[in-house]
Structure formats: C-alpha cells, structure tokens
Amino acid sequence: MMKYLEKIGDDFFYYLDQAGRMGIFLFHCLLGILKPPYKLGPTIRQIHFIGARSLFVILFTGAFTGMVLALQGYYALRKVGSEGFLGSAVGLSLIRELGPVLTALMVVGRAGSAICAEIGIMRNSEQIDALECMAIDPHKYLMAPKFIAGIISLPLLTFVFDVIGIFGGYLVGVGMFGVNEGAYFQGMYSSVEWRDIHMGIVKSLVFGLLIIWIAASKGYFLHFERSGGFGAEGVSRTTTNAVVLSSVTILVWNYLITAILL
Amino acid sequence: MxxxxxxxxxxxxxxxxxxxxxxxxxxxxxxxxxxxxxxxxxxxxxxxxxxxxxxxxxxxxxxxxxxxxxxxxxxxxxxxxxxxxxxxxxxxxxYGVLFQNVALFDSMTVFDNVALPLRERTKLGENEIRAQVEEKLSMMDLEGTGEKYPAQLSGGMKKRVGLARALILNPRxxxxxxxxxxxxxxxxxxxxxxxxxxxxxxxxxxxxxxxxxxxxxxxxxxxxxxxxxxxxxxxxxxxxxxxxxxxxxxxxxxxxxxxxxxxxxxxxxxxxxxx
CATH class of the missing domain: 3.40.50.300 (P-loop containing nucleotide triphosphate hydrolases)
Structure with missing residues (x-):
C-alpha cells in the first residue's frame, strides 16, 4: 500500500515538475520572439519546413477528407431527401472541425516529430550547451523561429485543407452523385458564418502553438526524461511521446475551444 | 615546428x-x-x-x-x-569552450559554425565576418574546409574547427x-x-x-x-x-x-x- 502511494506521489511530482518546466520554457520562447534583434531568414526557413513542405500531405489528406465527407454525407442526407444540404454539411464539418484538427495532426506527424528529434539530438550532442556557453539564447535562436513559423503556417495550411476538401466534396457530390452544383455552393454560402471561420482560425493558431511547444520542449528536456533520454533509443522514445502527447492535446483542446466558442 | x-x-x-x-x-x-x-x-x-x-x-x-x-x-x-x-x-x-565531442552544429558548414558567434553576438557585416572566420581557420590549418560539413571531417579536424569557434571572439x-x-x-x-x-x-x-x-x-x-x-x-x-x-x-x-x-x-x- 505504501509503495503504491509512493508511486502515485512520485508520478505526481514528476509530471508537475515536467509541466512547470514546459511552462517556463514556453514563457522564455515567447519572450525570445519579442526580444530584438528580429531575423527574418531563420523564420522563413522554418515556414518553408513546417508550412511549404507539409503542403503536399495537406493537399492529399484535404482532398480525400472532403471526398469521404461528401460520400458519407450524401448517403445520410439522401435518406431524408436533403441532398441539397451536402455543401453546407461538407463546408461546416471542414471549417469548424476537420480542417484544423486533421491539418494539425498531419503537421504533428511530419514536422512535430522532426522538430522533437532535431532538438533532442542537439541536446544529446551538447549543441544546446554549446549555444548557451557561447552566450546565445537557445530559446531565441532555435525556438522562436519555430514558434513563429508554427503560428503562421497552421492557419494557412488549414485554409488550404478546407478549400481542397470543399473541392474534393464537390467532385464526389456534384461529379459522382449529380448533386446540383448551385445547391452545393449556395448551401455552403448560406450556412457558413463568420464565427465558423473564426473558430477554425482560433483552433489552427492554438494548435500551431501547441505542436511546436510540445515537440520543442520534449526535445529540449530530453535529458530529464524519466525513461532515459540518452542515445538514439532515447531520442526515438521521446519523439514518439511528443507525437502522442501533441495528438491527444490537440483533440482535448479542440473540444475545449469548441465548447468555449460555440 | x-x-x-x-x-x-x-x-x-x-x-x-x-x-x-x-x-x-x-x-x-x-x-x-x-x-x-x-x-x-x-x-x-x-x-x-x-x-x-x-x-x-x-x-x-x-x-x-x-x-x-x-x-x-x-x-x-x-x-x-x-x-x-x-x-x-x-x-x-x-568564454570559449571546446567540448569533448566538439558539439559542432552538424547541419551547418564549417564556415557557418565558426561564424555563428560573430553573427549572433556582433553587428559585423558579412565581409568582416568572412575575413575573421578565414583568419581563424587559417590559424588552425583549416584553409579550404569552410564549405564542408562536420560529418565530412576527421576527428582531429573537428577538434580544430571547435577550437576556431571557441576562439573566434577572442575570449578571456x-x-x-x-x-x-x-x-x-x-x-x-x-x-x-x-x-x-x-x-x-x-x-x-x-x-x-x-x-x-x-x-x-x-x-x-x-x-x-x-x-x-x-x-x-x-x-x-x-x-x-x-x-x-x-x-x-x-x-x-x-x-x-x-x-x-x-x-x-x-x-x-x-x-x-x-x-
């Protein structure tokens, strides 16, 4: 019994410690964004890495998500004779929920894992210590461009995902099932309001911050991992943890934001 | 010698x-x-x-x-x-530090590694930075290696690059x-x-x-x-x-x-x- 209680207490303090460290890390990174000098080059390189290089996977998933939404939506709406609402069903689902969430999950898999591994290897090979000893703030030099890039790229990728998804739905709904083209777009136009778009933007901004925060801090504090962060196995284990934690956090925050903004 | x-x-x-x-x-x-x-x-x-x-x-x-x-x-x-x-x-x-495993930034060239402290800590122009980096590389007998990546260097050369980086700002x-x-x-x-x-x-x-x-x-x-x-x-x-x-x-x-x-x-x- 005592051992069990000890284990719970140990776990509690471990996670509290980790949460505190991550909180302070985020604070320093946000401070790093605000502190001059402002260098555009590293930020653009990160936007290219997180944003531009995720474009293909976003186009692909966006198109197929829109297509399957139209497929399922048409099947359900036909039962009640409301195929005309297909456009609004596809549009609302994508803009409010699926666009931001699936884009974020794709970016977690593609860029979040890479960021965690990159920072983790830098930690293991003393490159972060070297930066600190050179009086270069790693929060500003390494992390700030990634945070800015994440916050800029996610809404843009979500926008691309939504647009491609809507056209994917159009292909299936109008092209395959013969739903009226005007009804598809008119239904969407009349049902999607500014607050739906606003919700999508807020979600993608928050997800952008969360992805970079979790991935970068997991890599940065690799040496504090209880399971042992050193070596190639440590990096791979921490990267897996970062991906899982980011994905779960995104789904939890998706619910919270929806509940708050609804 | x-x-x-x-x-x-x-x-x-x-x-x-x-x-x-x-x-x-x-x-x-x-x-x-x-x-x-x-x-x-x-x-x-x-x-x-x-x-x-x-x-x-x-x-x-x-x-x-x-x-x-x-x-x-x-x-x-x-x-x-x-x-x-x-x-x-x-x-x-x-400070200047030469780490045991050198801790060079492996995604940067030798030149960029040595230039990093100058770029981040001084307001020198690129020409001045180039001149100083080349001077330090030459002091370490590393002429012509500026465009190489750390992975392309031998252990001894990496140490010399690390020393060049440690000394680039003339530390005390x-x-x-x-x-x-x-x-x-x-x-x-x-x-x-x-x-x-x-x-x-x-x-x-x-x-x-x-x-x-x-x-x-x-x-x-x-x-x-x-x-x-x-x-x-x-x-x-x-x-x-x-x-x-x-x-x-x-x-x-x-x-x-x-x-x-x-x-x-x-x-x-x-x-x-x-x-």
Whole structure:
C-alpha cells in the first residue's frame, strides 16, 4: 500500500515538475520572439519546413477528407431527401472541425516529430550547451523561429485543407452523385458564418502553438526524461511521446475551444 | 615546428574563477564535496582525475550549466549560482569552450559554425565576418574546409574547427573538456601545439579537463587532482609528480607507472596469454 502511494506521489511530482518546466520554457520562447534583434531568414526557413513542405500531405489528406465527407454525407442526407444540404454539411464539418484538427495532426506527424528529434539530438550532442556557453539564447535562436513559423503556417495550411476538401466534396457530390452544383455552393454560402471561420482560425493558431511547444520542449528536456533520454533509443522514445502527447492535446483542446466558442 | 612546453607555475593575475566549498549531489550520490579551487588570470589550470570522479561536473559548474547545491562559483567576482540569466550571459560572453565531442552544429558548414558567434553576438557585416572566420581557420590549418560539413571531417579536424569557434571572439577564458579524447598521438600533439600557439598569441586563461597524463603537464601552470569528490591538491606539474599526497601518488602511479605492478605479474599475464 505504501509503495503504491509512493508511486502515485512520485508520478505526481514528476509530471508537475515536467509541466512547470514546459511552462517556463514556453514563457522564455515567447519572450525570445519579442526580444530584438528580429531575423527574418531563420523564420522563413522554418515556414518553408513546417508550412511549404507539409503542403503536399495537406493537399492529399484535404482532398480525400472532403471526398469521404461528401460520400458519407450524401448517403445520410439522401435518406431524408436533403441532398441539397451536402455543401453546407461538407463546408461546416471542414471549417469548424476537420480542417484544423486533421491539418494539425498531419503537421504533428511530419514536422512535430522532426522538430522533437532535431532538438533532442542537439541536446544529446551538447549543441544546446554549446549555444548557451557561447552566450546565445537557445530559446531565441532555435525556438522562436519555430514558434513563429508554427503560428503562421497552421492557419494557412488549414485554409488550404478546407478549400481542397470543399473541392474534393464537390467532385464526389456534384461529379459522382449529380448533386446540383448551385445547391452545393449556395448551401455552403448560406450556412457558413463568420464565427465558423473564426473558430477554425482560433483552433489552427492554438494548435500551431501547441505542436511546436510540445515537440520543442520534449526535445529540449530530453535529458530529464524519466525513461532515459540518452542515445538514439532515447531520442526515438521521446519523439514518439511528443507525437502522442501533441495528438491527444490537440483533440482535448479542440473540444475545449469548441465548447468555449460555440 | 613549435616546441610545446613552457615555464610552469606562473603566478598569473587576479583570481578569475573561484570555487568556494562547492557541493553537488545527484540523487544520493555526492559528486563534489566542498570543492575549492582558484584559477588566476592568464594561467593554464589542468584538472585531472579518474573517470567518474567529478571533473566534468566541476567544469559544468564553471560554465554555469550546473548549479551547486551549496557553495559559490565566482567568475569575474560574480556568483554563477545566483546571477540572473542576463548576467550569466554577460559572463559567458568572455568564454570559449571546446567540448569533448566538439558539439559542432552538424547541419551547418564549417564556415557557418565558426561564424555563428560573430553573427549572433556582433553587428559585423558579412565581409568582416568572412575575413575573421578565414583568419581563424587559417590559424588552425583549416584553409579550404569552410564549405564542408562536420560529418565530412576527421576527428582531429573537428577538434580544430571547435577550437576556431571557441576562439573566434577572442575570449578571456577558454575551457577544454578532454580536448584529445579519441585522437591518435600525432593528432593530439597537433591540438596541443595549436593550444600553445593560440594561448601565446591571444593570452587567454585556460581550464583543461584531461586525462592525457603526463603529456598535458607540459602545458599546465597548475594541476589539480579531483578524487573522491574533492580537489586533493593544486600544484605545479613538477610538484604534482613529486607530491607525497597518497591520492596523487596513487593517481601518478596509475597513469604514469608501468602497466604491471611487478615483473612476476607481467610474466603471469604473458604466460596466461600464451596458454
């Protein structure tokens, strides 16, 4: 019994410690964004890495998500004779929920894992210590461009995902099932309001911050991992943890934001 | 070729690094137990000791990468355990560090690695940066390697790039963590020659953690032995080798003595090998 209680207490303090460290890390990174000098080059390189290089996977998933939404939506709406609402069903689902969430999950898999591994290897090979000893703030030099890039790229990728998804739905709904083209777009136009778009933007901004925060801090504090962060196995284990934690956090925050903004 | 070796026991200037009763434990294990050490400006302090005795932990305290549980780490009179992040950064502006595994940024070219401190810490233009980087690379006999990546270099070359990066801003203190680990004898000598050449020219204070005994004694003004979590003694290399301190005698015997403790033991190993 005592051992069990000890284990719970140990776990509690471990996670509290980790949460505190991550909180302070985020604070320093946000401070790093605000502190001059402002260098555009590293930020653009990160936007290219997180944003531009995720474009293909976003186009692909966006198109197929829109297509399957139209497929399922048409099947359900036909039962009640409301195929005309297909456009609004596809549009609302994508803009409010699926666009931001699936884009974020794709970016977690593609860029979040890479960021965690990159920072983790830098930690293991003393490159972060070297930066600190050179009086270069790693929060500003390494992390700030990634945070800015994440916050800029996610809404843009979500926008691309939504647009491609809507056209994917159009292909299936109008092209395959013969739903009226005007009804598809008119239904969407009349049902999607500014607050739906606003919700999508807020979600993608928050997800952008969360992805970079979790991935970068997991890599940065690799040496504090209880399971042992050193070596190639440590990096791979921490990267897996970062991906899982980011994905779960995104789904939890998706619910919270929806509940708050609804 | 330049002769390595110099007059040892130089008095040096005022104390630049002072460790006062530093205690550090990791979980239950006390790694440093009331360690005190003074390093004076312009001198070369060599810290020796067996594996796991706390040499690197001691160095990390001087670098501000670890904070002591008790005691003070004074650098330029400022206690690194109690300074703000900004003050620590100011202290580190006077540092150059050559890490054991060099810690070069592997996604950057050699040129960019050496140029990084100049780009991030000064407002120099790209032409001036290029001139300074090329000068340092040439000082390290690394002309023509600027466009290569660290992975394309040999161990010795990586160390020289690391040294060029450590010296690019002409620091007042340079720390060397096992500078010749993993290098063969001739590459090690090359690093020592470069150390001697650059220190003579740039007049920096050097702190070297090493187990390359006795060769490293040629470069030292003072040698400190870390054993059992304490600085056993800090002496000139000559006095160190003649010391009657049991810990030093044992260290000198282990590192500089014969492999076998007696002729019989050597014969015993030889015969076992034959069997």
């Amino acid at each position: 330049e002769e390595i070796g110099k007059e040892t026991g130089k008095e040096g200037g005022k104390p630049i690094i002072e460790l006062i009763d530093v205690v550090k434990s990791f979980k239950q294990q006390k790694v440093l137990d009331r360690v005190s050490l003074t390093i004076r400006e312009g001198t070369t302090m060599v810290i020796v000791g067996g594996s796991g005795q706390g040499k690197s932990v001691l160095l990390k305290h001087m670098l501000g990468l670890l904070k002591p549980d008790q005691g003070k780490v004074l650098v330029f009179g400022r206690d690194l355990a109690r300074v703000s992040k900004g003050e620590l950064k100011d202290v580190r502006k006077e 203190i340079v720390f060397f963590d096992e500078p010749t680990t993993g290098l063969d004898v001739s590459r090690s000598n090359e690093i020592y020659r470069l150390f001697y050449k650059t220190q003579t020219r740039l007049k920096y204070t050097a702190v070297i953690v090493s187990h390359d005994v006795p060769k490293i004694f040629k470069l030292a003004d003072y040698v400190a032995l870390v054993a059992d979590g304490k600085i056993q003694e800090c002496l000139t290399p000559e006095d160190f080798q003649l010391s009657e301190n049991p810990a030093i005698k044992s260290f000198v015997k282990e590192t500089m003595g014969p492999i076998y403790s007696s002729e019989e033991e050597e014969m015993g190993f030889y015969e076992a090998d034959q069997r």
